[in-house]
Amino acid sequence: MDKVDNNLSNGVIFPKGDVLPPQFSKNFTGTAYLHMLVPGGNEWNCPIGNVTFEPGCRNNWHRHPGGQILLVTGGRGWYQEEGKEARELHPGDVVTIPANVKHWHGAAKDSWFIHISIKTNAHKGPVEWLEPVADEDYKKLE
Ligand code: MN
Secondary structure, X not given: OOHHHHHHHOOOOOOOOEEOOHHHHOOEEOOEEEEEEEOOOOOOOOOEEEEEEOOOOEEOOEXXXXXXEEEEEEEOXXXXXXXXOXXXXXOOOEXXXXXXXXXXXXXXXXXXXXXXEEEOOHHHOXXXXXXXXXXXHXXXXX
């Protein structure tokens, strides 16, 4: 790891938090970390978490019944909706994910990646987790 990667792995802006608990990590390839900034189940009804992905880590295909917003704060990563080209992500990028659109997000294979995840319309229900991103498709992304 070079200096930049070590810096990113330490959280950059918000704390890196802990390795994802098993109920989330089973839906990821590789290791990711979560630090909740605003928990759910309160009057704001808008859980916000800082998610840090190790190089090569990504989540499975999934859908959010109430949508999701990603604010990229560190590293380099990818966002892809089903049937579309993957979008390369850098700090400062904002991704607005409509409700029930099948997608995945995660790190580039050679970089840590950090985003803030905002769960919008949280009352509409939990994430629907689907199959992993195929290795052969992920490995094509440079
Ligand atoms: Mn998502």
